[in-house]
Amino acid sequence: xxxxxxxxxxxxxxxxxxxxxxxxxxxxxxxxxxxxxxxxxxxxxxxxxxxxxxxxxxxxxxxxxxxxxxxxxxxxxxxxxxxxxxxxxxxxxxxxxxxxxxxxxxxxxxxxxxxxxxxxxxxxxxxxxxxxxxxxxxxxxxxxxxxxxxxxxxxxxxxxxxxxxxxxxxxxxxxxxxxxxxxxxxxxxxxxxxxxxxxxxxxxxxxxxxxxxxxxxxxxxxxxxxxxxxxxxxxxxxxxxxxxxxxxxxxxxxxxxxxxxxxxxxxxxxxxxxxxxxxxxxxxxxxxxxxxxxxxxxxxxxxxxxxxxxxxxxxxxxxxxxxxxxxxxxxxxxxxxxxxxxxxxxxxxxxxxxxxxxxxxxxxxxxxxxxxxxxxx
Numbered sequence: 001x002x003x004x005x006x007x008x009x010x011x012x013x014x015x016x017x018x019x020x021x022x023x024x025x026x027x028x029x030x031x032x033x034x035x036x037x038x039x040x041x042x043x044x045x046x047x048x049x050x051x052x053x054x055x056x057x058x059x060x061x062x063x064x065x066x067x068x069x070x071x072x073x074x075x076x077x078x079x080x081x082x083x084x085x086x087x088x089x090x091x092x093x094x095x096x097x098x099x100x101x102x103x104x105x106x107x108x109x110x111x112x113x114x115x116x117x118x119x120x121x122x123x124x125x126x127x128x129x130x131x132x133x134x135x136x137x138x139x140x141x142x143x144x145x146x147x148x149x150x151x152x153x154x155x156x157x158x159x160x161x162x163x164x165x166x167x168x169x170x171x172x173x174x175x176x177x178x179x180x181x182x183x184x185x186x187x188x189x190x191x192x193x194x195x196x197x198x199x200x201x202x203x204x205x206x207x208x209x210x211x212x213x214x215x216x217x218x219x220x221x222x223x224x225x226x227x228x229x230x231x232x233x234x235x236x237x238x239x240x241x242x243x244x245x246x247x248x249x250x251x252x253x254x255x256x257x258x259x260x261x262x263x264x265x266x267x268x269x270x271x272x273x274x275x276x277x278x279x280x281x282x283x284x285x286x287x288x289x290x291x292x293x294x295x296x297x298x299x300x301x302x303x304x305x306x307x308x309x310x311x312x313x314x315x316x317x318x319x320x321x322x323x324x325x326x327x328x329x330x331x332x333x334x335x336x337x338x339x340x341x342x343x344x345x346x347x348x349x350x351x352x353x354x355x356x357x358x359x360x361x362x363x364x365x366x367x368x369x370x371x372x373x374x375x376x377x
Contacts, residue, residue, distance in 0.1 A: 010036050014044045015376055018054070018073050019098075020200075026068040045071065053077045075100065079134050082368025083123065083143040084185065085109070087212065090119065092126050094134070095368040099196040101361075102134075115164055119143070120172050127176070140179035140371025141172075144188045144363050146213050148232065156182070181370045184232035185363045186215035189322045192358055192366030194219050194228065195373055199318050199354070206316040207356075208235070208307070209363065210323035214256040218314055236260065240305050258302035261324060267295050282328045300332055304339035307353070311346050318354050326359040 013034055018025060031041045048054045055072045075098040084091045086109070093104040107122055109115075123141060130138075148157045154166045166182070173180045183191075190207040193199050202221075209215045214236040221228045236256030237249055244253030245263075257263055261278050268275045271291045275281060286292035310319060325332065337350050346352070356362045 010040055011044050011047070012377065014041060021073070024070045024072045026070055028068060051077065078137045078139050078372065080139050080368045080371045081123065081126065081141045082364045082366070083119070083141065084364040084367060085115065085119070085143065085145050090122055091364055092122060093364055093368055094130065095365065097372060099192070099365055099369055101365070115168070120175055123172070123176065138178060139375055140181065141176065142188065142367035142370035143180065143182040144185040144367040145182060146185050146211070146215070148234065149182055149184055179371055179374070181374065183367070183370065184215065184217070185209060186217035186232045187230045188366035188370060189356075189362040190217040190219035190230050190366065191369050191373060192362040193320055193356065194221065195369055195377075196365065197357060199320060202317045204316055205318040205320060206310060206314055207320045207322055207362070208310065210259060210261065210321065210325055212260055212262045214260055216310065218316070235306065238306060238309065240302060240309075255302070255306045259299060259306065264299055267299070268292070271295065278324050282331060287331065296332070297335070300335050300339055304336055307340055311340075311352065315347055316352065317348070319352055320354050320356050322356040322358065322360070322362045324360045326355045329355040
């Protein structure tokens with residue numbers, strides 16, 4: 001469980017207000033909405049202007065008296081780096097303060113066992129390619145991993161057979177002279193959704209990440225304190241079919257053996273050997289064939305079974321599906337919701353199910369957003 005209690009200072013409260021305002025504002029509006037005195041807000045705004053966090057837009061009002069000054073948020077007052085580690089590759093992005101991707105790069109990774117040296121070199125090379133102006137405004141680096149970050153025992157568990165000690169993160173911090181955060185990819189997807197998406201107002205939501213592995217994060221915001229917490233789970237190994245398919249973990253019937261990206265590709269390759277990528281699956285040639293329809297219907301059936309279990313267990317306001325499958329939501333969404341809510345007895349209705357607007361990028365955007373959230377919210 002990760003838990004962050006937000007700073008209770010007036011400065012942090014004002015920052016959160018203007019971050020989410022998405023429009024020009026005047027000091028009086030901030031003061032009244034946050035119940036903070038006008039002089040206090042004015043002092044904070046002046047400080048933000050010195051740090052170039054805001055733009056001084058224009059004076060508004062009519063007549064000869066003193067006019068209010070209108071301000072707006074400077075999306076480029078800071079930058080952050082996000083890294084997403086997969087089995088044989090790593091992606092890295094630079095975002096601005098509002099989560100917009102400025103540039104990105106993908107590099108081959110020899111093996112997770114050699115993550116220490118390769119990861120540091122990847123980040124250093126990326127930073128060296130940036131302009132001095134951007135380097136000076138970097139607030140940190142967020143790194144996502146497809147396993148559990150066990151801080152109590154100080155290791156990253158990529159799988160039950162592959163663990164790496166966390167000590168190398170301190171080495172990266174020292175080398176870069178920047179804050180560095182490492183988290184499970186599902187938790188970071190929930191950061192992306194919780195601070196940048198249209199679901200940021202939800203007090204409790206669940207993010208289901210479907211990649212080569214299947215993960216989950218329950219994200220909860222405390223409205224009174226503006227803090228939040230999240231906890232990841234490894235749903236890849238939830239049993240949904242007794243004596244079903246053999247999973248790589250050795251058990252039978254794991255959910256990931258039916259709905260992960262690599263399992264869906266394998267299902268199609270058994271019938272259509274020429275298929276090589278996830279994207280190939282969704283071409284009309286395969287989806288319009290009887291065999292292709294049957295494979296996809298089977299995928300939807302098993303996806304629905306697992307989602308039903310999640311809804312019964314955590315009863316979230318929203319269950320947000322993240323991953324490459326989001327690119328093809330128009331193909332599966334209607335059948336999936338029909339399968340989930342057939343004769344249902346859930347507390348909430350069909351509007352609970354949503355697909356991420358970030359598609360497969362919620363993880364890496366959340367990774368990059370984490371240092372900003374930690375330092376400013």
